[in-house]
Structure formats: structure tokens, C-alpha cells
Amino acid sequence: MKTQTQDSPATKIDAEVMALARESFRCARAGEVDRLAWLLEVGVPVNVCNERGDSLLMLTSYLGHVEATRLLLAHRADPERTNDRGQTPLAGVAFKGDVATAQLLLDHGAQVDGAGPDGKTALMFAAMFDRLEVLELLLARGAAPGRQDEGGRTALDYARAMGAQRTQARLANL
Template identity: 55%
Template sequence: MAPETNTPPGLDDETLAFAARVFQYARMGHAEELAELFAQGLPANLRNDKGDSLLMLAAYNGQEDATRVILEAGGDPGLANDRGQTPLAGAAFKNELGIARLLLRHGAAVDGVGDGSRTALMTAAMFDRTEMVDLLLAHGADPDRRDASGQSAADLARAMGAQATPAQLDRAERR
């Protein structure tokens, strides 16, 4: 008799296709379909092979209704992907102000970094997203916080050639 192993069974094609469809729902903003699946027990913090949660995909792709549905189903706004990026940083990169507000209302840490070292403020500053910088500062983002290489949001913005955000951050009130 062969010894018993704890190897999980392989996933069949139907299961893999379902998983792909669920992640596509988040990317494409199919909020109603996601709400239906959450009501049937789908975990709100499901992640793909890159560590992107449903919330990260919805936020990054500008899907505000899907973002709201995922948050209301228990999606974790602080759950970072495998590169350490949070949904708030994804929204900052894409300049999705409505989604950033929604994430902040649902408890996203304004200076959250996951396992990465760049905050949403740093991301917004690097890409010259002045309204996003204002929003994040208004929610308490620390303009003096440093990344792993010791650079502030203003330093990163200057390095990327941002036109407005370096001066904006230099003028920001310090807490």
C-alpha cells in the first residue's frame, strides 16, 4: 500500500475557466455578477497567480462599482499584491480619485505599503497626479516618509520629471 500524501488534486478546466471569469469580472467592472458570487460564498479576498486581489484589479482598472461591491463583501483594502502594491497605490497610479476616496472610506491605510516600500502618495507624486496628492495629504499621508532607498515622495517625483507635484509636496503642511 502506497503512503498517503497531502498533495492537492489538480484543478479541472471548468474550475480554471471559472476563476479566470471571476478575475475578469473585477477587471471589467461586472459588479452585479460579483455581488451574486459573493452572496453564494465566493471569498472577497481571492487572489490570482500574481497576488492581485479582486479589489486590486477593480481599483487599478477604474471599476468604481465593482470596487464598492468587493469592499462591501469584505475585500481587504490593505491587501497588497506580490510586488507590494496596495489597491490605493493602484488607484493613485491610474489617478482614480473616486476609487481612492472609496478605499480610504473603507479603511485603506493612507501610507500603507504592503511588502513594498512606496506609498500611494509617492506613486501619485511620481506621475504628477496633483489632485490625488491633495486627496492623500488631506487624509493624512506623510510627505516626509521615505521609501527603501531613502527617497521621499518629492524626491521620487523630481527623479521622474514630474512638473507640479515636487513643489506641491514642498509646500505641504507637516504634521
């Protein structure tokens, strides 16, 4: 059986593929839409994940790069793909309070009550960090305020635990 040497064609291709993948994550973090579009055109998989399980979409949406997020969704990035911590892009956006990106994700198939293995939904993250505007969007899109995580906690429980005054008041009035 022939083994690959350091200078073999396969090793060179693997190094080039890895360089393109690293570049795609750099572009996602920076919101470089044109370069990211080119990387997708040359074959970087739209749902590629880094060592923490974060997809390109997770990074662009979490960092508030709306146009880069739009590009990835147009290339069929999976808005439900969770990272290694079980978080969805919508949950990350709810934590950050980015209404525009939350709406974009929802418009492209993110499940309003989607959750990771721990059962935490985007509504729970919005409630926890007092992101009232995102909470209102999620409620308008049908989020279930009474839904419980694996520990039996609701969005209102999280708002109370974190002292999130605005979201606590809103949820208590439902």
C-alpha cells in the same frame, strides 16, 4: 489508498471552482457588478488572488470600476492586501490618478500611508506620476510627505526624479 481519476467527483468540483474563480477575475476586469455579486453569493472568496497575487479589489480599483470596487468593499474585501509586487490597491489607484476610487478605498480602511515591502506609499506613486488631485486627497487624509521608502526616498524625491512638475511644486511648498 484510492486515487482520483480524471472523472472523479472531486476533479469535477475542482474544475468548477476554478471556472468560477476565472469568471470572477474576468468580471472584475470588466467591471461587471451584477455578475460579480452573483459569484460572491455562490461562494467565490472576496479576497481570492490570481497567479500574480492581484485580488479582485486590486483589479477593480486599478481599472477604475468604482461600483465593482464598492461591491467588493461591501463584502469585506481587504483594501490592504498587497499583490506579489507588494503594491496595495490604493497605490495602484494613485498611479492611475483615480480620485473617486482612492476616496472609496480610504473610506473603507485603506491606510493612507500603507506600503509594501519596498516602503513605497500611495503618496509616492501619486507624486511620481504627477497625480496632483490624488496627492491632495492623500495629504488631506494625513499622508506623511516626509516618509521614506527602503532606499530613503520621499514623495518629493520621486516627483523630482520623474519631472512631475505639479506634485513637485506642491510637495516643495510643504
